[in-house]
Amino acid sequence: MGKPFGIPVYVSWTWFLVAGFITFLFGPQMEARLPQLGTAAAYGVAFVFAVLLYVSVLLHELAHSVLAKAYGLPVRRITLYLLGGVSEIEKEPPTPGKEFMVAAVGPLLSLALAALGFGADLWLVDGGGILEALIWQLWVANLIVGVFNLLPGLPLDGGRMLRAGVWKLSGSPGSGTVVAAWGGRALAALLVIFPLASVLWGGGEGDVSNVLWPLVLGAFIWMGAGQSLRAARIRERIPRVDARALARRAIPVTGETPLSEALRQAAETRAGAIVVVDHDGRPVAIVNEVAVQATPEHRRPWITVASLAKSLEPTMVLAADLRGEPLIDAMREAPGSEYLLVEHGGEIYGVLATADVNRVFTGA
Numbered sequence: 001m002g003k004p005f006g007i008p009v010y011v012s013w014t015w016f017l018v019a020g021f022i023t024f025l026f027g028p029q030m031e032a033r034l035p036q037l038g039t040a041a042a043y044g045v046a047f048v049f050a051v052l053l054y055v056s057v058l059l060h061e062l063a064h065s066v067l068a069k070a071y072g073l074p075v076r077r078i079t080l081y082l083l084g085g086v087s088e089i090e091k092e093p094p095t096p097g098k099e100f101m102v103a104a105v106g107p108l109l110s111l112a113l114a115a116l117g118f119g120a121d122l123w124l125v126d127g128g129g130i131l132e133a134l135i136w137q138l139w140v141a142n143l144i145v146g147v148f149n150l151l152p153g154l155p156l157d158g159g160r161m162l163r164a165g166v167w168k169l170s171g172s173p174g175s176g177t178v179v180a181a182w183g184g185r186a187l188a189a190l191l192v193i194f195p196l197a198s199v200l201w202g203g204g205e206g207d208v209s210n211v212l213w214p215l216v217l218g219a220f221i222w223m224g225a226g227q228s229l230r231a232a233r234i235r236e237r238i239p240r241v242d243a244r245a246l247a248r249r250a251i252p253v254t255g256e257t258p259l260s261e262a263l264r265q266a267a268e269t270r271a272g273a274i275v276v277v278d279h280d281g282r283p284v285a286i287v288n289e290v291a292v293q294a295t296p297e298h299r300r301p302w303i304t305v306a307s308l309a310k311s312l313e314p315t316m317v318l319a320a321d322l323r324g325e326p327l328i329d330a331m332r333e334a335p336g337s338e339y340l341l342v343e344h345g346g347e348i349y350g351v352l353a354t355a356d357v358n359r360v361f362t363g364a
Helices: 014-033 038-071 096-124 128-150 156-170 171-200 209-240 261-268 290-294 298-302 326-331 354-362
Strands: 010-011 075-081 084-089 250-254 271-278 281-288 309-311 317-319 338-342 350-353
Touching: 014 075, 014 128, 038 075, 038 084, 038 096, 038 128, 084 156, 096 128, 096 156, 096 171, 209 326, 209 338, 209 354, 250 261, 261 271, 261 298, 271 350, 281 290, 281 338, 290 354, 317 326, 317 354, 326 354, 338 354
Parallel strands: 010 075, 250 271, 317 338
Antiparallel strands: 075 084, 271 281, 281 309, 338 350
């Protein structure tokens, strides 16, 4: 859609589903409120409401993203989709106070839009026309969005605010995530239980949408809370990622060396990686482990290591003393299967395989 404040904004195809649902749901209400329009025009007004509602959602997400950028946090993009919008902020705020503010600014903007709409509906717009109907629907919708997002459970903004509070009290962002995620699961359960109970106590009568929509929201919140719990467990393992500890010993060979000979030398020295060097001993490439495994044994004497190696880009050469989040960030900037680890003087320390880092997180 564009790049307001330098942030790319995308619209998922699922938005068209919810736009159609909102048009179908609010069309009869608009027709009853504006009988002079006729059915087709009333549904057209309902579609305009769907578009304006998502403009409000975009403003909500922009509030999160703009403040995050002001705190120095990179924002990849904003996506509008089936259940609203999401701001893809690449790093967590460094302090609980900043986490709280980034989370709170979205609902505060929605409530501010609701207040402005309420004031305009009360004092500026009159006559019962299309504009008044749209403003009334919008301020009510923004009020619901603002209040709902303040509920204390992840992945809602209120859950992030709760996480920040627990983080501040305990000193542990992981503990904050666990508490807020279980708060989200409790909210999801309540969203499902209350509508179903009301239908059962009412003898099975009631509007299907009154049950279906809470079920969808409850499932969304439950899955988001579960994802937050998994992310918390992964973050707990980040300090264990140590380049030196995970490095494979590497042997240097020239590019014309047959693969079978390079593998023989690696077996003799118990090395787990092969680095291609030039005739001056400078590393120029890393032999790809997957390509080696895919090469049949009878062909290995006739294939040179250079044909199975990937040239070293500057971003594939990492300092051997990297560990934790700086190491993950360095790998994220240049995704690859192997990285050359070097000492501060440029000496080869070894090779870091992405597969070995992944095993730290999976526990394999």
